[in-house]
Amino acid sequence: MRLIIVLVLFVAYPVCCAGAQDPGDITPRILTINSPPIAYFERGELAGFGVEVVRVLSERLGQPVDIAMGAYADNYKRSRLEPSVALFPTSRTFGREKEFKWVGPLIPEQICLYARKDSGISLASLEAAKHVRSIATVEGYASETYLRDRGFSNIVSHRSPSQCADALKYGRVDLWVSSDVTMASLARQADVDPESLHKVLIVSEFPSYLAFSPSTPDVLVDAWQQELDHLKADGSFERLRAKWLPRLEHGVGPMLAMEPAVQYTEKERAWIAGKQVIKIGVDSDYEPLDFVNAQGLHSGYSSDILRLLSERTGLIFDIQYGLSWSQVMDGAMEHSLDMVACLTPSGERARHLLFTESYVRFPSVVVTRMDAPFIGGLSDLSGKTVAAVRGFHTTQQLRDEYPATRLLIVENAAEALSAVSQGRAYGYVGNLGVMGYLIRKHGLSNLKVASRTDFDSYGFAMGVRSDWPILRDILNKALATISEETHAQIMARWVAPPPPPSAIDQALLPWLWAGGVTLVLVLVTVVSWNRRLSREIAERAQAEQHLADSEQRFRELFDNAQVGIYEARLDGEGRFVSANQRLVEMLGYDSEQELLQECALSEHLLDSSTSEQLRRAMISVHGFLKLRTGLRRRDGAMVWAEFSGKINPKNGLVTGIVQDQTEQVQAEQALQEGELLMRTVLDAIPFFVCLFGADRRFRMVNRVGCELLGMDIDRIVGRHIGDVIPEDVWALFKPAEDKALGGESSLVDMHTDYARRQGFYNAYYSPYVDAFGQVQGVACCVIDVTDRHRAENQLKASEERYRVVVEQSKDAIVIGSMKGELMYGNPASEELFGYRLLEVKGVQVERFFHAEDWPRIASFMGQAGDFTYEARMIARDGSVLFVENSRSVIQYDGQPCILVHIRDVTERHLAEQRLRQNEERLQMALxxxxxxxxxxxxxxxxxxxxxxxxxxxxxxxxxxxxxxxxxxxxxxxxxxxxxxxxxxxxxxxxxxxxxxxxxxxxxxxxxxxxxxxxxxxxxxxxxxxxxxxxxxxxxxxxRKAAEERLRELATTDSLTGLSNRRSFMEEAEREFRRAQRYGIALSLLMLDVDHFKEVNDSFGHEVGDLALKSLAQIGRNVLRNVDIMGRMGGEEFAVLLPETGVEEALEAAERLRASVEQSPVMIRDSSEVRCTVSIGVALAHKDETLDDLLRRADAAMYAAKRKGRNRSEVNKEDAAG
CATH class of the missing domain: 3.30.450.20 (PAS domain)
Structure with missing residues (x-):
């Protein structure tokens, strides 16, 4: 086990000794995907904005680079596992922060949901997207993870963006998640018109990065990041962006490359690398500076500033949604939030927050109604009701400085302005930028800016938690790099001044008087006209009754018609004038009255431009049109209908019918999809497939057929077979075609020069019939079997060569039936076993195997498959042969048989047996x-x-x-x-x-x-x-324990267990030299047991020995671990005190002396003997030897004895010092 640990250290040694690697010695591999205009193939070469940026960085660094394109999921896995591999482009989202080493940012991107314009899909929020049928995204994309993490179960992952666009085109999905930078180009690649798609919702906004694998050396990543910063600083980056991405306009991304890079200190860079994700609180309702939009995303002036700061610091700002303003402030003060995006610095807030420099500033003004009298300042609001927003700094200022003002507390600035507009409050004090935006947005035209206030202008900054001053400094540096031009762009994007107050033009008053007079004349005329009409009512009553009867009969026909009938205007929204019951039901309404009141034709057309196209088309065909279009029902469902109508040029109304053709359109779409599927399947078939009619003209041909014939499909379909295939070749096929047209399938196997390709072909012909069983044409498959013919010929030649090899082989080769009967044996097998083939042909192979091995062999005798096994076999002379048999199933004489290649391994087996015996003997020895x-x-x-x-x-x-x-x-x-x-x-x-x-x-x-x-x-x-x-x-x-015992015997006093004189002097010499070399203090105690001879004489040597052992144990207890105590002989001991001055040494001596005095030695009769010691203390001097120190300590000890014993005495030279 110890051996293993040692070896561990040496496995780690090469890593410990490895030096830093030069980034120039590394060739990074950049993995990208098909994402025009970022990266794509153009005439066989990689091109695009990202490709060119990578190549420019490579050239500037003098470092070769390898760029490869593949599927995103594969690239993502490789970039996480292989060293010096980077993924591009990819988003630096929260979950991926630790997975890569990042270089960037490069370009800002909006990740959006796109739908077909004719789908009628619109979304109010991201949550609503969970209810659509399906959403296409690319496998492994950050957007896929983003949506799945938010509970989306309707995600359909594809290998590439083009597959996503294709799925959207053919209606297999409802939405497609794509970057706004690449969507149009990707759609065109999938043969989708970008104009047929529209952006439904913005999902998220993240800049793209180069993501290096985590094992990539830091020196390489740092070099690429620094060179990218230089590329931005000298304007080269912006020139590349303008070349490839001229229409990149969202956010403030285009300004990124034109402004100076931020210069951070090493400490700041380290802090950024360690934190990276910052939790931010925002005001959900403070337009236009800081708010959450209808899609649930952070918006406003502060959102653009945060985006720039993220790009320039490398930090990721994690917006914490769903918090009220008071919760945001509480979170910032409690440090559950790291930052506040937008707030006004104040003394109260400064107790808990640090503030960045203000990034936008507005004057403080009072807004009142237009009809309010002039005010000169805030003092004029005394006694009046003023709207104030809960939690705002201005609200507290009004309370503190103008207590006579009555405050109406509201939740936001929009509500405050509404209160002023409705007269519930006299005025509102706030910043001009916010109020101007809200007045314009909500159309509060009865408000005006009444006066500026004496409050400081509103400077909006970011609040940072009080324990992170370094973050405030980082943000201030990044804010300082934002140019005035960029601020102006953001200001124009979000903020505009309020409308100025207006007054009635006095020049209009005469026209108002004239209008009044005219109104009186009109009233007189109307009265006169009504009197005339009353005389005509009776005359018309009878005619109206007849008309009503006629209308009733028409209405019955109108409502009972099986097609929709309508009358509508083509101007404006295309309001319906009348509609029958069938049209009402078709559009999903309960009654004609509801349809006429609630809807217009334009609301039901899938494309809002269709109404104008309808009107223009009718005029162009002299007032009549027949048009198929999509209609959206009241419940959102879609129906297809055919409009036919005629326009009345006199009243501008169009009258016509609407036929529901949804089932027909669905059938047509199914037919188109079926044809597309058939086309796709046929093109995937690896041989020539075609259809031709009874007139022998091509109806269809697949991709392989086009290649074989050497023509495009447009040059084949519709042409006669004889015009496409050479006459001599067609003559070979024609009889089979005739059979097929007669209703009989046939096969042609020929050798010919077909389409200038010499070879063997099989042509299969089969008739296809209609519903009545009539032959309409022929399906033909032509398969090139040249390779098969060649393989068969080669097989025959190979079999012949194989037979020769078998006959000449040195190894035995035999063939047996699946039942175990011997069928063939080569000459080598006859020589090995001693049998001639004729003697044993047909004999069961069991005869040749050792009886103990046969059950195992028999268990797999009839099994298929190839394998090798070892066994013992018996030769003719009875000797046992150890063999290795390789078994294969082959075709022999037209039936499956077993071929066995037999190798004699008897010598090897015996050698292995001897080796095992040797190993066993060695194992026993060990x-x-x-x-x-x-x-x-x-x-x-x-x-x-x-x-x-x-x-x-x-x-x-x-x-x-x-x-x-x-x-x-x-x-x-x-x-x-x-x-x-x-x-x-x-x-x-x-x-x-x-x-x-x-x-x-x-x-x-x-x-x-x-x-x-x-x-x-x-x-x-x-x-x-x-x-x-x-x-x-x-x-x-x-052995080591024995050596240790011997060492102890040589250096330890056997009675006390202390160092003996020799060992003590060796240790003392080392400590003395160390003290002299480094100039540190060293003291020595010499002690002697008082009256020890009397103890021996009175109580015996056994008690004396107990006293000396007790003294040694007291020394161990009282002295430090670093102190060295030894027995110098008899009752005399010495103590060396390293790094100890004379005063501390005297204290140690007194502790030792007192402990000895207070610790009696117990003897057998339970009586006790008390001993004392006299101690001499000496401090080592610079120019003396160890012997000098011992001599002076000994002299001090005897001085203590002379002064009465049981005391400690310092050497007089040290005492004088």
């Missing part, structure tokens, strides 16, 4: 609980240890014996670890072929055991490195 063989394979770390030593003696279990080298390293004694590593290094590196080393390991019982490891390298591999090591390990614990 079968000892104290020593055994070990074997190690350094490359795999596998090691085999002697079980008796490590299991029986050391107690390790089977699982513990199977641990790897690192596991064994944990049980090596820490004092032996470094030395063992140094001994083994040349051995493991092949510099020394032999090993001998002793060290300690901890056994399974917790005891330290000494082992001796000896061995040598028995097999070398490439670069002369050891591949296999072999040796002996021996338990030498008892």
């Amino acid at each position: 079968d000892s609980p104290e020593y055994g063989l070990w074997e190690l394979w350094p490359q795999s770390g596998q090691i085999d240890l002697p079980v008796r030593v490590f299991h029986d003696s050391f107690g390790f279990s089977g699982n513990e014996l199977n641990r790897d080298l690192k596991g064994w390293a944990e049980v090596v004694h820490e004092d032996d670890l470094v030395a063992t590593k140094e001994v083994l290094r040349p051995y493991l590196q092949g510099e020394d072929s032999s090993l001998k080393h002793e060290f300690r390991i901890r056994d399974a019982f917790g005891h330290w055991r000494w082992i001796l490891v000896q061995g040598r390298v028995v097999e070398f591999g490439e670069q002369d490195l050891p591949v296999r090591l072999l040796g002996v390990v021996q338990d030498i614990t008892e």
Whole structure:
């Protein structure tokens, strides 16, 4: 086991010794996908924005690079496992942050949901997308993970974006998740018109990155990141973006490349690398600065600033949705949130938050109604009701500085402005930017900016948790790089001033008076006209009755018609004027009244432009049109209908009928899909397939047929067979065609020059009939069987060659039936067994096998398959042969038979038997609980240890014996670890072929055991490195214990267990030299037991010995572990105190003296003997020797005895000092 631990260290050695790698020596491999205009193939070469950026970076670094295109899922797996491999493009989302090493950001991307315009799909939120039938995404994309993590179960994963676009085109899915940067190009590749798709919802916004594998050296990643920063700083990056992505307009992404890179300190870079994901709180309803839009995404001025900061710091901002403003502030103060995106700095907030520099500023103003009188400032609001938003800094300012103002507390700024507009509040104090936006958005035209306030202008900053000042500094540096131009773009995107107050133009007053007069004249005329009409009512009553009867009959026909009948206007929204019951039901309404009140024609057309197209088409065909279009029912379902109508040029109304053709359209679509499926299947068939009619004209031909005929499909379909196939070739096929047209299938097998390709062909002809059994044409399959003919000829030649080989083979080869009867044996088999074939042909093979082996052979005799086995066989003379038989099932004489290749391995078997015997003898010799063989394979770390030593003696279990080298390293004694590593290094590196080393390991019982490891390298591999090591390990614990006992006898006083005089002087000499070399204090105590002779004389030597042992034990208890105590002879002892001055030494002497005085020696009769000691203290001087120090301490001890004993005395030279 100790051996294993040592070897672990040396497996780690090459890693420890490896130097930093030059990034120029590494060739990165960039894995990309088909994502135009980022990366795609153009005329066989990779091109695109991302490809060109990678190549420019490679050239600048002087580093070759390998760019390859593949499926995203495959690229993703490789980029996580292989070193120096990067995935591009990919999103740096929260879950992937630790999976890669990132270089970027490169371009901003919006991940969106796209639908067909004719699908009628619209979504109010991302949650609503869970209810559509299916959503296409690419396997492994971040968008796939993003949606699955949010509970989407309707995801359909594809291998490529083009497959997603194709699935959307043919209606197999309802939505497609794609980047807005690449959608149009990918759609065109799938033969989908991008204009036929529309963006339904923005799912998320993440910039794209280069993602290097986690095992990529940091020096390479840092070099690429630094060069990318330089590329942005010198404008080259922006020129590439403008070349490839001229229409990239969302967010503020285009400004990214034109502004200076941020210069961070090493400490800041390390902090960014360690944190990366920052939790941010936002105000969900503070438009236009900070809010959550209808799709549930963070929006506003602050969202654009955060996007820029993420790109320039490499941090990911994790927006925490669903929090009220008070919850956001509480979270920031409690540090459950790391940042607040947008707030006004204040003294109260500064107690819990740090603030960045303000990134946008607006003046503070008062807004009132248009009809409110002039106010000069906030003091004019005294006694008036002013709307104030809960939790806003301005609300607290009004309370503190203008207490006479009555406050109407509301939840947001929009509600505050609404209260002013409705008269519930006199005014609202807020910032001009927000109020201007909200007034314009909500159409509050009765409001005006009444006055500026004496409050400070609103500076909006970001709040950072108080214990992260470094984050505030990082953000400030990044904010400082945002140019004024970029701020202006963001301002124009989100903020606009409020409308100015307006007044009635006095010039309009005369026109208002004239209008009043005209109105009076109109009223007079209407009264006169009504009187005239009253006279005509009676005359019309009878005519109206007849008309009503006619209308009733028409209405019955109108409502009972099986087609929809309508009358509608073509101007405006296309409102229905009338509709029959069938149209009402078709569009999903309960009554005609509901249809006329609630809907218009344009609301039901799948394409809103169809109404205008309908009107223009009617005019172009002189007022009549027949058009098929899609209609959306009231419940959202879709129906297909055929419009036919005629326009009345007098009243602009169109009258016509609507026929439900949903089933017909679905049948047509099914037919189209079936034809497409058939086309796809036929093109996948690897041989020529075609259809031709009874007129022998081609109706269809697959891809292989086009290739074989050397023509495009357009040049084949519709043409006569004789015009496409040469006449001499057609003559071979024509009889079979005639049979097929007569209703009979046939096969033609020929050798011909078909379409200029000499070879053998099989042509199959089969008639296809209609529902009445009439032959309508022929289906033909032409299969090129040239390779099969060639293979058959080669097989015949091979069989002949094989027969010659078998006859001449040195090994025995026999063939038997599946029943075990011998059918053939080559000459070598006759020589091996001593039988002639004629003697044993037809004999059961059981006869030739050893009786003990036959049951095993018989068990697989009739089985199929090839395998090899060993057995004993009997020769004619009765001798036993050890053979290795390779068995195969072959065709022989037209039936399945067993061919056996027999190799005589008798000599090898005997040699192996002798080897096993030798190994058994060796194993018996090594079968000892104290020593055994070990074997190690350094490359795999596998090691085999002697079980008796490590299991029986050391107690390790089977699982513990199977641990790897690192596991064994944990049980090596820490004092032996470094030395063992140094001994083994040349051995493991092949510099020394032999090993001998002793060290300690901890056994399974917790005891330290000494082992001796000896061995040598028995097999070398490439670069002369050891591949296999072999040796002996021996338990030498008892030998080491014996050596330790001998050492103790030589250095230890046998009575007290302390160092004897010789050992003490050696240790004292080492400590004395160390103190002199480093100038550190060293003190010495000399002590002697007072009146010790009297103790011996009075109580005997046994009690004296007990007193000396007691003194030694007291010394161990009182003195420090680093202090050295020894017996100098008789009752005299010495104590060396390293790094101890004279005062501390005197204190130690007194503790020792007092302990001896207070610790009597107990004797047999339960009486006690008390002893005392006299101690001399001396401090080592710079220019003296150890003998001088001993002499001065001894002198001090005798001085203590002279002064009455049982005391400590400092040498007079040290006492004077």
